[in-house]
Amino acid sequence: MKVVAADSSSAILNEKFDPLTIVATAAVLVDSPYREARGSLPEPIYADANKGYEVIVHEAELCLNLLEKTKADVVHLDISLGAISLEELSPIQFTNMKISTLGKQHLLKILPRIRKIAGEITRKYGIEVLAIGKESIPVRIAELTSGANAILYACEKTLKENQPVLLGLPSKCQPRISDESAYLYSLMAAEHDVRGFAADQSGVLEKVHISEVLNPIARGFRALRIEPKT
Structure with a gap:
């Protein structure tokens, strides 16, 4: 199974070690034995560390961009919702999920954009986009x-x-x-x-x-x- 996934990481810290900006994001193609990327699409982002949830939209966009250059069987995003398909995700389902109030608020802000990108990926490439998070x-x-x-x-x-x-x-x-x-x-x-x-x-x-x-x-x-x- 070939997987395209994306995540953002690393932050510029102040002298008190407080995070200021998230530095980079990357979409990767991973295949068996799933130890490192077979292909990648990294970018500097320098996003506000207090609005880290916003970078998930860009991560989904990078996955879409990487799929233009390679083939995969599924897309994994860093959203921990039990590997549900993002196309099937709706705000009503949040009530049955163990998500903090703040987490729900953040998801509601980005959900329309995430679902739009997920829908485009499914239409173009016939694969699902899963909210699987750190289990992946x-x-x-x-x-x-x-x-x-x-x-x-x-x-x-x-x-x-x-x-x-x-x-x-x-x-x-x-x-x-x-x-x-x-x-x-x-x-x-x-x-x-x-x-x-x-x-x-x-x-x-x-x-x-x-x-x-x-x-x-x-x-x-x-x-x-x-x-x-x-």
Whole structure:
């Protein structure tokens, strides 16, 4: 089974480790053995961290864009609603779901746009778009892939602005960085070989100094302090 999935991750943090902006999103194509992306479509987004639910719409759009270049059997989005088909989802069903009041409000704001994109995917490609969330390994791979690309985008930002950047990484992952690429490996149980990857085609990694720190206010999260080399 070939799966197209999308997720956004990594955030620019302030010195108190509060998230300010979500840095990157990525749509990925994942096939057996489901350890890394066979193809990806990443983008920098720098979205307001307080409106993270809005990026789900862009994630769905990226899945649609990726499907123009490749084939898949199903689409997974980072919405945890028990793998229900988004075309079948309606506000009435929210009453029977274990969702917080705030979560319901956010979903109601984006549902019309999400359903429109899901409908277009089904009409064009004959496949379902599922609200499966973090239960999906392809969504996890999309999270790690967007996170790996976020490292490159943050390097570009620090070089452009000539200022240090503190980049918060996705949960429970380990970065491995060379002069040519950035990997994020999952540290979750039974996911030791699941990873995201980004190739440094602009040569930014060799121009910065990167140090890794633990996030002191969010257990399970790491951060990278990125500074221009002098």
